[in-house]
Amino acid sequence: MTLPFMVLILLMNYVPIGGWILSVFDYRAGLSLFQCEFVGLKYFKMIFTDRNIPKVLTNTLVFSAIYFAITWLPMAFAILLNEVQHTRFRKLVQTVSTVPHFISWIIVYSLAFALFSTDGVLNLFIYKLGGSERATNILANPDIVYTVQTAIAQWKSLGWSSIIYIAAISSIDQEQYESAVIDGAGRFRCAWHITLPSILPTYVVLLLINISGILNTGYEQYFLFKNSVTAPKIEVLDLYVYRMGLQLADYSYATAVGVTKSVISITMLFLANYIARKIRGSAII
């Protein structure tokens, strides 16, 4: 009864991993692998001479660096939300802020387009308030690509990412707070000395897991928000693989880039797992 499922996993997941072998062949569409020339590490060596790689790697690392620099935001969001005493308002914020997570990237793109494009509502407001006549379009401004895309990504994920911390906070023993208050601690000190240390382990675990994904920024958001103006700054590794492989049909080279990326990610995941085992005694995967 379990066998058909295992065959399915084999076909849908493992055979594509076997497809990594394309990276050492000169694969051309329409030919079988046996008809293709074996080229060894040619395509892996090409990565180092490809003049696009420094650019897309920089973009990837900048997006990841910004992401890591603000990974504490969901935690701060949860702590601040916990300070809201009006229960119904707190629940409302939690509900509303989670909605964007369940909206597809196409919708997010459509909303951003409606708001920020030259004929968008932002320009309408600026115009109505007597602002400049020249329309602005923050989605087509090469100087603020990183900021705008990070803001949009946070809009989509902040509320959702904070749920895990909100749950962690709600499981903190209330007696801790009560005795701290008796000892004269205010709410700020309670948050700093009780709430924060209680949820910090969760933060560290999530951070360790995410570090291995530093090169995996995904492609949906960048694919949609890419235009002729933002292209040089928005093209990340995942998107580059897509462009080389599916748009330019350079299958072998795109596979080599993808394989390299996967190997680095897996190595980093094991490293993170090892570090986690050292510092907290239990593995994360």
Place this chain on the structure above:
Amino acid sequence: MGMVTKSSTSRKIFNVFNYGFFLMFTFICVYPLWYVLSYAISNPQLAAQEGVTFLPIGFTLSNFQQVFTLDGLFNSLLISILRTVIGTSGTVLCCMWLGYVFTKDRMPGRTILYRFLIITMYISGGMIPTFLVYRAYGLLDNFWVYILPYLVSPYYVILIKTFIEQLPASMEESAMLDGAGSLTIYFRIILPLSMPIVATIAVFAGVGQWNQWFDNHIYTFNTKSLTTMQYMLYNYLSEAQRLADELAAARGMDAIARMQQSLTPRTVRMTVTMITVLPVLAIYPFFQRYIVKGIMVGAIKG
């Protein structure tokens, strides 16, 4: 006394900023959707002339009716519904069964098979090899490419396995003593008790299916009849001019469209955006409690 006054003053200032921040954040989350809704229920001509800000201008629901006259829109709604219904039930059935069998100690080769599944969470073939392999399977321009890759998800299997493990073992044991087989136990005992986790998985898988568009973009973009709602919207967003032409052509032929309320490309985009996002928004209040429960089960394990 002085201390108390000081701390309550700073407390008040903090509260003002804190409530202010969350009010603003809530507004930022709601306003884009509210704006698009307002535009979608506004008279297209008035909206184009005056611009919508907070409220609809010249309220109308006919935009929703009219966009369905656009070529292929109704079909794409059908495809989206089909992939969501078939994909979700398939995923739930497969992952439930796997989650159940992996709780069985006596299952032969359990550890190895479980690892075989879990590894796929961390390693994947990547976009290009997966594309080429699926093409070799004949999945290009094939409806089943929307279903098969998502049937078995290691993450859902972990959630289900964790859930079943915390069910009381006594019921299953007594059923086994009565001579019930694994299948009977599964359908008579495990499945009915697992409805909360089934709901959680169904929500995750359903929203995932409804929102998925990239598979449409790379595997089935050649076949118009397989276009999903999401991808339809993407096409409208990226081809504003073509859409305007199509509307102009339709206006020439269609009697209804000759009336004053003919659509503008912007109204089409807003209305289709609304149709695409509405199912998620409509069921969100009902599934909200399941998702929180669901990720907590996962978090405890992970």
